[in-house]
Amino acid sequence: MRPALLRQVAAFVATVVVIQLASVAGEKAFLLTQLTMSAYYTLVVLGLSLFMGYAGQISLGHAAFFAVGGYTSAVMTTFDLGPFRSTAWVAAAGKVGLLATRTDAFGSQVLAFHPWPAMACAVLLTAAIAFAVGVPVLKLKGHYLAMATLGLGTIVYSVALGTATLGAADGISGVPPLPVLPGIAVGGNGSRIANYYVAGTVLAVSMLLLLNLVHSRVGRALRAIHGAEDAASAMGVDTAHYKVRTFVLSAAMAGLAGVLLTHYNGSIGPSEASIMKSVKYVAIVAVGGMGSLWGTLAASMVLNFLSLRGYFGTLDDAVFGTILVVVMLFAPQGILAIDLRRALRFLRPTRGAPAEPG
Amino acid sequence: MTGALAIQYLVAGLTYGTIYAVVGMGFNIIYNTTGIINFAQGEFVMLGGMIAVSLHAILPLPLAIAGAVLATMVVGALIELVFIHWLSRPTVLRMIIVTIGISILIREVALLIWGHNVRVLPYFTGNEISAIDLLGARISPQVLWVVAVCAAMVALTTAFFQWTMLGRQMRACASNQVGAAVCGLPIRRLVTLSFVLSAGMGALAGCVVCPITYTQYGMGTGLAIKGFTVAILGGLGNSLGAVAAGLLLGIIESFTVSQLPTAFKDTVSIAILLGVLLLRPSGLFGARVATRA
Amino acid sequence: MALLEVSSLSKSFGGVRAVRDVSFVVRQGMIKALIGPNGAGKTTLFNLASGFVPPDSGVVRFDGHAIQGQPPHRSAALGLARTFQNIKLFAGMTALENVMVGRHIRSRAGFLASMLHLPFTWREEADVRRRSLEMLDFMGIASLADMEATSLAYGQQRAVELARALACEPRMLLLDEPAAGLNMRETVELSRLIVRIRDSGITVLLVEHDMSLVMGISDEVVVLSYGEKIAEADPATVQKDPQVIRIYLGEEEC
Numbered sequence: 001m002r003p004a005l006l007r008q009v010a011a012f013v014a015t016v017v018v019i020q021l022a023s024v025a026g027e028k029a030f031l032l033t034q035l036t037m038s039a040y041y042t043l044v045v046l047g048l049s050l051f052m053g054y055a056g057q058i059s060l061g062h063a064a065f066f067a068v069g070g071y072t073s074a075v076m077t078t079f080d081l082g083p084f085r086s087t088a089w090v091a092a093a094g095k096v097g098l099l100a101t102r103t104d105a106f107g108s109q110v111l112a113f114h115p116w117p118a119m120a121c122a123v124l125l126t127a128a129i130a131f132a133v134g135v136p137v138l139k140l141k142g143h144y145l146a147m148a149t150l151g152l153g154t155i156v157y158s159v160a161l162g163t164a165t166l167g168a169a170d171g172i173s174g175v176p177p178l179p180v181l182p183g184i185a186v187g188g189n190g191s192r193i194a195n196y197y198v199a200g201t202v203l204a205v206s207m208l209l210l211l212n213l214v215h216s217r218v219g220r221a222l223r224a225i226h227g228a229e230d231a232a233s234a235m236g237v238d239t240a241h242y243k244v245r246t247f248v249l250s251a252a253m254a255g256l257a258g259v260l261l262t263h264y265n266g267s268i269g270p271s272e273a274s275i276m277k278s279v280k281y282v283a284i285v286a287v288g289g290m291g292s293l294w295g296t297l298a299a300s301m302v303l304n305f306l307s308l309r310g311y312f313g314t315l316d317d318a319v320f321g322t323i324l325v326v327v328m329l330f331a332p333q334g335i336l337a338i339d340l341r342r343a344l345r346f347l348r349p350t351r352g353a354p355a356e357p358g
Numbered sequence: 359m360t361g362a363l364a365i366q367y368l369v370a371g372l373t374y375g376t377i378y379a380v381v382g383m384g385f386n387i388i389y390n391t392t393g394i395i396n397f398a399q400g401e402f403v404m405l406g407g408m409i410a411v412s413l414h415a416i417l418p419l420p421l422a423i424a425g426a427v428l429a430t431m432v433v434g435a436l437i438e439l440v441f442i443h444w445l446s447r448p449t450v451l452r453m454i455i456v457t458i459g460i461s462i463l464i465r466e467v468a469l470l471i472w473g474h475n476v477r478v479l480p481y482f483t484g485n486e487i488s489a490i491d492l493l494g495a496r497i498s499p500q501v502l503w504v505v506a507v508c509a510a511m512v513a514l515t516t517a518f519f520q521w522t523m524l525g526r527q528m529r530a531c532a533s534n535q536v537g538a539a540v541c542g543l544p545i546r547r548l549v550t551l552s553f554v555l556s557a558g559m560g561a562l563a564g565c566v567v568c569p570i571t572y573t574q575y576g577m578g579t580g581l582a583i584k585g586f587t588v589a590i591l592g593g594l595g596n597s598l599g600a601v602a603a604g605l606l607l608g609i610i611e612s613f614t615v616s617q618l619p620t621a622f623k624d625t626v627s628i629a630i631l632l633g634v635l636l637l638r639p640s641g642l643f644g645a646r647v648a649t650r651a
Numbered sequence: 652m653a654l655l656e657v658s659s660l661s662k663s664f665g666g667v668r669a670v671r672d673v674s675f676v677v678r679q680g681m682i683k684a685l686i687g688p689n690g691a692g693k694t695t696l697f698n699l700a701s702g703f704v705p706p707d708s709g710v711v712r713f714d715g716h717a718i719q720g721q722p723p724h725r726s727a728a729l730g731l732a733r734t735f736q737n738i739k740l741f742a743g744m745t746a747l748e749n750v751m752v753g754r755h756i757r758s759r760a761g762f763l764a765s766m767l768h769l770p771f772t773w774r775e776e777a778d779v780r781r782r783s784l785e786m787l788d789f790m791g792i793a794s795l796a797d798m799e800a801t802s803l804a805y806g807q808q809r810a811v812e813l814a815r816a817l818a819c820e821p822r823m824l825l826l827d828e829p830a831a832g833l834n835m836r837e838t839v840e841l842s843r844l845i846v847r848i849r850d851s852g853i854t855v856l857l858v859e860h861d862m863s864l865v866m867g868i869s870d871e872v873v874v875l876s877y878g879e880k881i882a883e884a885d886p887a888t889v890q891k892d893p894q895v896i897r898i899y900l901g902e903e904e905c
Contacts, residue, residue, distance in 0.1 A: 058451060060458075136636050137632075137635075137636070139636075140635060140636070140639075142449065142450060142451045143395060143450045143451045143454050144635050144639060146451055146454055146455070147454075147583075147586060147590075147631065147635065148631070148632055148635050148636075150583065151583065151628040151631045151632055152628075152632070154583065154624060154625075154628055155624075155625050155628050155629075158621055158622055158624050158625050159622075159625075161621050162619055162620075162621020162622055163621075168621075275579060276462070279458060279459075279462065282455070283459075286455075315466065317462055317465075317466055318462065318463060318466035318467075320462070321458075321459045321460075321461075321462030321463045321466065322459070322463060323459075324455060324456070324458065324459035324462070325441065325456055325459035325460060325463065328452055328455045328456045328459065329441065329445070329456060332452055
C-alpha cells in the first residue's frame with residue numbers, strides 16, 4: 001500500500017472521527033443522520049467521477065443504477081414469500097438460509113429474503129444491467145452517449161413509477177435493517193453513531209480502492225482514453241473493454257449505495273431514479289473536478305449535506321441546475337480541481353519520486 | 359380495434375406528432391446554425407402555453423397568444439445572449455449539459471411563478487365537447503388548429519430557409535462557420551436569431567396544443583427528449599425529416615399506448631431513441647454521421 | 652522475413668478512391684518509406700497498413716496475422732506501434748506517464764489487482780516506470796519526465812511520442828510524417844535516430860515528405876500517386892524512375 005495514499009485515507013478517517021465527536025459534544029448528533037445519507041450518495045458520485053473524470057465519458061442516467069440496487073434489495077426483503085412457502089424453490093432457499101422471518105410494522109409475519117443475499121443480488125443485477133447496456137451504448141461518443149444514458153435513466157424511472165409490484169408512486173417501505181456485525185445494522189432503530197461509522201468505513205474503503213486504481217496501470221489507461229482515445233488504442237489499450245468495465249464498476253458502486261441507503265431509510269421511492277437525481281450527480285462531479293477524487297468527495301459531502309438539511313429549500317433543483325450551468329460554462333474541468341489540490345499538497349504523493357513498492 | 363377507434367388513435371398520434379415535429383424542427387434550427395443541441399427547447403413550448411394562460415386573464419385570446427410568443431422569443435434571445443453568445447467553440451456535449459441546466463432553471467422559475475397547477479387555454483373554436491365527424495371518429499376542432507398552425511409554421515420556416523437571404527445566411531453558418539464569417543456574415547446575430555425563431559415556434563405550438571394537453575411547469579423535459587429523438591430520427595439538421603419523424607413517433611406512441619399502461623408512454627420514444635442511436639444514428643433521412651469511437 | 656504484407660488494399664471515401672489495389676511488403680530489419688505528392692493517398696494507406704482504418708478490400712498481414720479491420724490495440728499487442736502526424740499525446744498526463752502507457756501491453760495488472768494493490772503490481776509498476784524513464788533517456792529528454800506533456804515544445808513532444816511508441820517494445824514501428832515541423836538540424840538527428848532504432852532490431856515504415864530524410868536512410872521506397880503504387884525500389888532507382896519524376900515535377904513535355 002502506497003504510504004502517501006494511506007496517509008490521505010488516514011486523514012480522512014481522522015476527519016470522520018473528529019466530526020462525530022464534535023457533533024456529539026455540540027449536542028448536534030442528529031446531524032450525523034444527514035452525514036450518513038450524504039456518504040451513501042457520495043458513493044454514487046465517486047463511481048461516476050471515475051467514469052466521467054478519469055475515463056472521460058458521460059452518464060446522465062446514473063441514478064438508474066442506484067434505483068436498481070435499492071429497489072431490488074427492497075423488493076427481495078419485503079416481498080412476503082409466506083404464501084409460497086410450500087413451493088420447491090422457496091423451500092430450498094429457506095433451507096440454504098437465504099430467507100428470514102420477521103414481524104413487520106403492522107405486526108404480521110413476513111417471510112422474505114435475508115438482507116445479505118438481497119444485497120448481493122442487487123449489486124450483481126446492477127452490474128449485469130450495466131454490462132448489458134454498456135457494451136452497445138459505450139460505442140457512442142459525446143452527446144450521443146449522453147442522450148442514450150439519459151434515455152436509459154428515464155426508462156428505469158418510468159418502470160419504477162409505473163409498476164405496482166414496485167410500489168408505483170409510493171415506492172417501497174418497511175425495508176428491514178441490514179445487519180453488518182453482531183449488534184450493528186444499517187438502518188432500523190440502530191445507533192445513529194454506529195450507522196455513521198458504517199457509512200464512513202464504506203467510504204474510506206472505497207476511496208482506498210479507487211485511489212489505488214487511479215494510480216495504477218488501469219488508471220493510466222483510463223486517463224489515456226480520456227486524453228486521446230485513438231492514441232490509447234494504438235498503444236494497445238482495449239478502449240471498449242476499459243470503458244465498459246469502468247461503467248460497470250461505477251454502476252455497481254451506485255447499486256451498492258442504493259442498497260445501503262434503502263436499508264438505512266427503510267424505504268425507497270421512484271424519485272431516486274429521476275433525471276433530476278442523475279443531473280445532480282453530474283453537477284457534483286463537475287464541481288468536484290473531473291479527475292480529483294478527494295475534491296469530488298468533499299464537494300459531494302457538502303452539497304448533499306446542505307441539500308438534505310434543507311438549506312436549499314424549495315430551490316434545491318434550481319441550485320443544482322445553477323451549479324451545473326455555472327461550472328460547465330466557466331470551469332468545465334471542475335472548480336475544486338485546482339484549489340483543493342494545492343491546499344492538500346502536503347498529503348499528496350510527491351511527483352517524480354520513484355514509486356515505493358508497498 | 360374498430361376503424362373508428364383506430365382513427366381516434368391516429369388523430370391523437372398526429373396531434374402529438376405535430377408538436378413533436380415542431381420541437382424537432384426547433385432543435386434543428388438551432389443545431390443548423392450553431393451545432394448546439396438545445397435541451398431547453400421543450401421549455402419554450404411550456405412557456406408559450408403558460409404565459410398565454412396568464413395573459414388571457416387580461417387580454418383577448420389572439421393577443422394573449424401573440425404576447426406569449428413574443429415573450430418566449432425574448433426568453434430565447436436572453437438565453438442565447440447570457441449563456442452562449444460569448445463562448446468560443448464549445449463542444450456539443452458541454453452545451454447539452456449547459457442547456458439541461460438552463461432548462462432546469464426555467465422549470466424552477468415556472469414553478470415559482472405558476473406553481474404545480476395544470477393550466478389550460480380555452481379552445482380556439484368551440485369547446486371541449488364540440489367534435490367533427492371524420493370517418494366515424496369524433497375529433498375536436500382544436501386538432502385541426504394544431505395541424506393547421508404547425509403545418510403553416512413548417513411551411514413558412516422551410517420557405518424562410520430556402521428563399522430568403524437571412525435564411526440562407528443561417529444555413530451557411532451551419533455548414534461552415536469560418537467560411538461564413540469570412541464572407542462577412544454576422545454570425546453572432548444569426549445565432550441569436552436562431553434561438554429567437556426556435557423559441558417562437560415552440561411557444562406557438564405550446565399555445566395551440568394547450569387546450570388539448572394542458573400545460574404544466576414540468577412538461578418541458580419530456581418534450582425535449584422526444585424532440586431530440588425526433589430530430590435524430592429524421593436526421594439531425596434535416597427539418598423536413600424531423601416533420602416526418604415527429605408524425606411517425608406520435609402515431610407509434612399513440613397506438614402503443616393503447617396497449618400498454620400509460621406510465622410506459624415515454625418508454626416508446628426512448629426505445630426509438632436508443633434504437634436510432636445504436637443502429638442508425640444518421641436517422642432515417644440523414645447523411646452518414648460519425649457517432650462512434 | 653516479410654514482417655508486414657499489404658495485399659491489394661483498396662479504400663474509398665464517399666466517391667473518392669483514396670487507395671487503389673496497393674500491395675507491398677516490408678521485410679524484417681529494413682527501413683521502408685512511403686512517399687508521394689499531396690493527395691496521393693499516403694495517409695490513408697498508412698492508416699490501412701497500421702490497422703487503424705478497415706479497408707474496403709484487401710488484406711494486411713503483420714507477422715502472419717491478418718490485422719485489417721481489427722481494432723488498433725490488437726496490432727499493438729502483436730508488436731506493431733505507430734506515431735501520429737498531428738502528435739497525439741495524452742493531455743493531462745506528464746511525459747513520463749505518456750510513455751508509461753506505452754508499456755501497457757507489456758504489463759498486466761487489471762482492475763482487481765490494481766484496486767487491491769496486489770504484491771505483483773508493486774514490482775510491475777516499478778518496472779514500467781524504470782523502462783519508461785529509460786526510453787525518455789534514449790530520446791534525450793529524461794529531464795522532462797514530470798512536465799505536462801502537451802506543454803512541451805513541438806520537437807520535445809515528438810520525442811515523447813516516439814519514446815511512447817518505443818516503450819511498446821515493438822517489432823515494427825510505423826512513423827507518420829516524423830519530420831513534420833522539424834528544422835534541418837532536428838531532421839538530421841531524427842534520421843540518425845531512426846537508423847539506431849532499426850539497428851536495435853526494429854523494422855521501420857515511414858510516411859514522409861522530406862526527401863533528404865527518406866532517400867538518406869531508406870532501404871526501399873514505395874511511391875504513390877492518386878492512390879496507386881507506381882514504383883517500389885531502392886532510393887537510387889526510384890529517383891531515376893521517369894514516372895516518379897513526372898508526378899513530382901509535372902509533365903516536362905507532351
